[in-house]
Each structure stands twice: as structure tokens, then as C-alpha cells.
Amino acid sequence: MGDLTELLREGLPAEAVLTDPDVTGSYGRDMAGFCAAGAPAVVVLPRTVEQVQHVLRTATALRVPVVPQGARTGLSGAANATDGCIVLSLVKMDRILEIDPVERIAVVEPGVVNAVLSRAVAEHGLCYPPDPSSWEQCTIGGNIGTASGGLCCVKYGVTAEYVLGLDVVLADGRLLTTGRRTAKGVAGYDLTRLFVGSEGSLGVVVRAVLALRPAPPAQLALAAEFPSAAAACEAVRQIMARGHAPSLLELMDRTCVQAVNSLAKMGLPETTEALLLAAFDTPDPAPDLAAVAALCTDAGATEVVPAEDAAESDLLLEARRLALPALERLRPATMIDDVCVPRSQLAAMLEGTAAIARAHDLTIGVCAHAGDGNTHPVVCFDPADPDEARRARASFEEIMALGLELGGTITGEHGVGLLKKEWLAREAGPVAMEVQRGIKAVFDPLGLLNPGKVLDVPGDHSIGFPAAT
Structure with a gap:
């Protein structure tokens, strides 16, 4: 490791190169379960583009793998270290470089x-819509790497729709600029979209030009209780079929509701089988909320409770954001799935997940971005119990298989990482995988960038790669 750290320190401040195993070990993994993590040789925390370029040039010269990281809030193992790698943490590159209200763009660093x-x-009367549940911790670079979604996707879309241009350091240290700052632009291949969702396997994002929108009015929400998931999903079908454009349309099953109540004492209705949250951020949301309330009632809702003001709406939104941390308290560990299905198959997805939970005698809570069919079944288990851990893994796999059977995808917003790369091949098929490996080879011919993530390529350095000496 001596040559590696010495070369890194030639272009980085001493405090930006970490080698103490007790410190570097803390950068070993993200928040995904069932994903292996190795021991990094070194962790670097650059503050400039030039320092990132130096890291990549050094890695290429010594053939050392590089694992880019943000805040490590990901849920697919995409940020997990490999043995002997350089962990490239971008959290110190945390400047907002520009906010332009005329062009409605922000230029930011990845951290x-x-x-x-x-x-x-x-403060400029604008908003950046993508809002993952971990928005208070997750970084823009990580959001770009995993093509993150969020609670407002049903109306405003996902991260990919807001990334106009990127500066990316390639594996050999060259700086690539993609995209534009203009409202329109179709010159050449869309390399910007190629990097969004690539999980650090094609290059390292060091600057992003992001589209902004005018800030909407405060949203007003309602909560509808249903006697079954099927009834709640029928309400979702009708809301979307009638042309409504809610700013939020979220579903929590009974397990989620009870867990949130246990965590935060919010007084949510624990007897309901499914709680549907709908919100509108139009200047006058009352007509939309009334129409949606009627559709919920027609679909079988036992009670519909509108929020009286923005504060009550925010409380409902907070309840939804607490679903994951609340479920994490039920058992020592969780496996968080991310299967997205057509809205017409949402009920089948939830009912199938419940059947899988019963078959494996497990607690599986489901929260969902119901408006876009993106479900998050959360498998709760004890990893210290080998049989329970085995059943948890089996249920996770069966949930993904169910999603594909229903015409869906194995990941709507969390990415592939380590956790789902075998399933990516099943979903994409051999021709698509051949093309994707070809793209990887163009940008990273030595297989050094985030090896073993997303897809396997010949000669990558994902397992047991020794530290350079």
C-alpha cells in the first residue's frame, strides 16, 4: 500500500488520504443487507475536480479499483468497498456553485x-423536485448515480428528468463534459442520461447542471382507510384513470402503519389494512381532494380524512417518510425491495407479497409510491438466526420474481448494485447485457470503476483484489 498512498498524497492534502483501518473500515458499505463488503486500502476525500482526476490517474497507473461514494444511504450495495480498493468519497465536494432563476438551473458539486x-x-422561489426519503442525508451525486426517485415522482418525475449536464472524470482521469445548460438540446448521443443510474461504474460525477421548477403552493393531503390492499389499489387506478395529477399518492399497509405508530405515536388508524395518502399542490386543491375522496369512497374506503391545513399535510407526509425507519425497529435487520409494476398490477403485487410473507413466516411491511406502481416490500428478520435469514433471502428473491411476472422491473429507484445484478440479466436479456458490457468496456476498459456492481465484466476487480504495494 505504500506506493499507492505516496502517489495519492502527491496530489491530495495529507488529511484527505485516510489509511487507519479503524477509519477506512467505516467507509466499507452502504445500507443494503445481504451484500458483501471488502476492506479498502485507502479512503480519499477530494475537494476539487483536479484532485479527483489525480486519484483516477493514480488508480489507472497502479491498476487499483476505485469505489465512488456519496453519503452511503443507498440500498443496493452499490457503494460497498472491495478488498484493496480506493474508496473515493465525494462528500467534501459539497458546494452549490450557481443558482440561476432566469435559466431555472442549479450547478452543484456531487456532495x-x-x-x-x-x-x-x-429562497429564489424555485424547487428541485426529486425527494428521496433520505433527502436530509443523501447527496446529489448519489441520487444521480442511482437515478433516485422519491415521494413526488407521480407528478414531477425522477432524477434523470432534472439532470441537464454533467462533468465526469473518466477512469483514466480525463474530464468529460456532457449535456447542456439550455432548456433544449439534442446534439449527439445523450451521454448525460447514460451516466444517470450508472452507479459510478462508468465515471465519477464531479459537477451537475440541474433543472429547477417554480416552487408550487403548499400541498394539501387526505388519508383514506381501506379494508384491503386491493380496494386501495382500485382507488389508485381510478385516480389515475380520471386524469388527476396528485403531487403525492402513497400507500402504507397495516404493518407499516402499526410500525410508524409504535415509533412516533402518530395515532394513525391501526385497524386499517391499507392507508392511502393523496395530496395536491395546485392553487386550489379543494376540488381535486373532494373528487379523490369520492373515488376512494367508491372503491371501498371505510373513512376518508382530509387534512385541514399544510401542517396536517406535512404530518401525514412525515408518517410516510418514517415507514422505513419504523420497520427497521421490528427486527434486527431488514431487506428492502424496490419492485415497480404497472399500476394495473399493483394489487396483485401487494397480495402476492403478503402471500410470500405468510409462506415464509416473516414480517414484510409494504410502503409504496402507489401513483407510479413502485413498491418497497421490507423484509424484517434476524440475521443471527440462519433459518430466518435463509427465509428472508428467499422471500426477497420471490418478490423480485413476482414483479417480473407482473410485467414490472426489479428496481424502480434504488439501483442494481451488488444486490440485484443477477436479476438484471434476467430482466434485460442477453442482447441488452452484451450491449451494456460493451458500453462499460468503452468507458472503463480496465474494469477499475466500482467493480462487480451492476453487471459482471471479464477481468473486473471485484473480489479479493490485493492492495497495491
């Missing part, structure tokens, strides 16, 4: 936290 950007643009 900017999503919520920090949202608050900064709000």
Missing part, C-alpha cells in the same frame, strides 16, 4: 445534500 439544495433554491 451537496438533497435537502440543502432544496432549501437553497426555495
Whole structure:
């Protein structure tokens, strides 16, 4: 490791190169379960583009793998270290470089936290819509790497729709600029979209040009209780079929509701089988909320409770954001799935997941971005119990298989990482996988960038790669 650290320190401040195993070990993994993580040789925390370029040039010269990281809030193992790698943490590159209200863009470094950007643009009467549940911790670079979604996707879309241009350091240290700052632009292949969702396997994002929108009015929400998931999903079908454009349309099953109540004492209705949250951020949301309330009632809702003001709406939204941390308290560990299906198959997905939970005698809570069919079944288990861990893994796999059977995808917003790369091949098929490996070879011919993530390529350095000496 001596040559590696010495060369890195030639272009980085001493404090930006970490080698203490007790420290570097803390950068070993993200929040995904069932994903292996290795021991990095070194962790680097650059602050400039030039320093990132130096890291990549050094890695290429010594043939050392590089694992880019943001805040490590991901749920697919995409940020997990491999043995002997350089962990390239971008959290110190956290400057908002520009906010332009005329062009409605923000230019940011990858370590900017999503919520920090949202608050900064709000001062200009603008908003950055993508809002993952971890928005108070996750970084824009991580959001771009995994093509993150969020609670507002049903109306405003996902991260990919807001990334106009990127500066990317390639594996050999060259700096590539993609995209544009203009409202329109179709010159050449869309390389920007290629990097969004690539999970650090094609290059390292060091700057992003992001589209902004005018800040909408405060949203007003309602909560509808249903006696079954099928009834709640029928309400979702009708809401979308009638042309409504909610800013939020979220579903929590009974397990989620009870877990949130246990965590936060919110007084949510624990007897309901499914709780549907709908919100509108139009200047006058009352007509839309009334129409949606009627559709919920027609679909079988036992009670529909509208929020009286923005504060009550925010409380309902907070309940939904607490679903995952609440479920994590039920058992020592969780496996969080991310299967997206057509809205018409949402009920079948939830009912099938419940059947899988019963078959494996497990607690599986489901929260969902119901408006776009993106479900998050959360498998709760004890990893210290080998049989329970085996059943948890089996249920996770069966949930993904169910999603594909229903015409869906194995990941709507969390990415592939380590967790789902075998399933990517099943979903994409051999021709698509051949093309994807070809793209990887163009950008990273030595297989050094985030090896073993997303897809396997010949000669990658994902397992047991020794530290350079």
C-alpha cells in the first residue's frame, strides 16, 4: 500500500488520504443487507475536480479499483468497498456553485445534500423536485448515480428528468463534459442520461447542471382507510384513470402503519389494512381532494380524512417518510425491495407479497409510491438466526420474481448494485447485457470503476483484489 498512498498524497492534502483501518473500515458499505463488503486500502476525500482526476490517474497507473461514494444511504450495495480498493468519497465536494432563476438551473458539486439544495433554491422561489426519503442525508451525486426517485415522482418525475449536464472524470482521469445548460438540446448521443443510474461504474460525477421548477403552493393531503390492499389499489387506478395529477399518492399497509405508530405515536388508524395518502399542490386543491375522496369512497374506503391545513399535510407526509425507519425497529435487520409494476398490477403485487410473507413466516411491511406502481416490500428478520435469514433471502428473491411476472422491473429507484445484478440479466436479456458490457468496456476498459456492481465484466476487480504495494 505504500506506493499507492505516496502517489495519492502527491496530489491530495495529507488529511484527505485516510489509511487507519479503524477509519477506512467505516467507509466499507452502504445500507443494503445481504451484500458483501471488502476492506479498502485507502479512503480519499477530494475537494476539487483536479484532485479527483489525480486519484483516477493514480488508480489507472497502479491498476487499483476505485469505489465512488456519496453519503452511503443507498440500498443496493452499490457503494460497498472491495478488498484493496480506493474508496473515493465525494462528500467534501459539497458546494452549490450557481443558482440561476432566469435559466431555472442549479450547478452543484456531487456532495451537496438533497435537502440543502432544496432549501437553497426555495429562497429564489424555485424547487428541485426529486425527494428521496433520505433527502436530509443523501447527496446529489448519489441520487444521480442511482437515478433516485422519491415521494413526488407521480407528478414531477425522477432524477434523470432534472439532470441537464454533467462533468465526469473518466477512469483514466480525463474530464468529460456532457449535456447542456439550455432548456433544449439534442446534439449527439445523450451521454448525460447514460451516466444517470450508472452507479459510478462508468465515471465519477464531479459537477451537475440541474433543472429547477417554480416552487408550487403548499400541498394539501387526505388519508383514506381501506379494508384491503386491493380496494386501495382500485382507488389508485381510478385516480389515475380520471386524469388527476396528485403531487403525492402513497400507500402504507397495516404493518407499516402499526410500525410508524409504535415509533412516533402518530395515532394513525391501526385497524386499517391499507392507508392511502393523496395530496395536491395546485392553487386550489379543494376540488381535486373532494373528487379523490369520492373515488376512494367508491372503491371501498371505510373513512376518508382530509387534512385541514399544510401542517396536517406535512404530518401525514412525515408518517410516510418514517415507514422505513419504523420497520427497521421490528427486527434486527431488514431487506428492502424496490419492485415497480404497472399500476394495473399493483394489487396483485401487494397480495402476492403478503402471500410470500405468510409462506415464509416473516414480517414484510409494504410502503409504496402507489401513483407510479413502485413498491418497497421490507423484509424484517434476524440475521443471527440462519433459518430466518435463509427465509428472508428467499422471500426477497420471490418478490423480485413476482414483479417480473407482473410485467414490472426489479428496481424502480434504488439501483442494481451488488444486490440485484443477477436479476438484471434476467430482466434485460442477453442482447441488452452484451450491449451494456460493451458500453462499460468503452468507458472503463480496465474494469477499475466500482467493480462487480451492476453487471459482471471479464477481468473486473471485484473480489479479493490485493492492495497495491
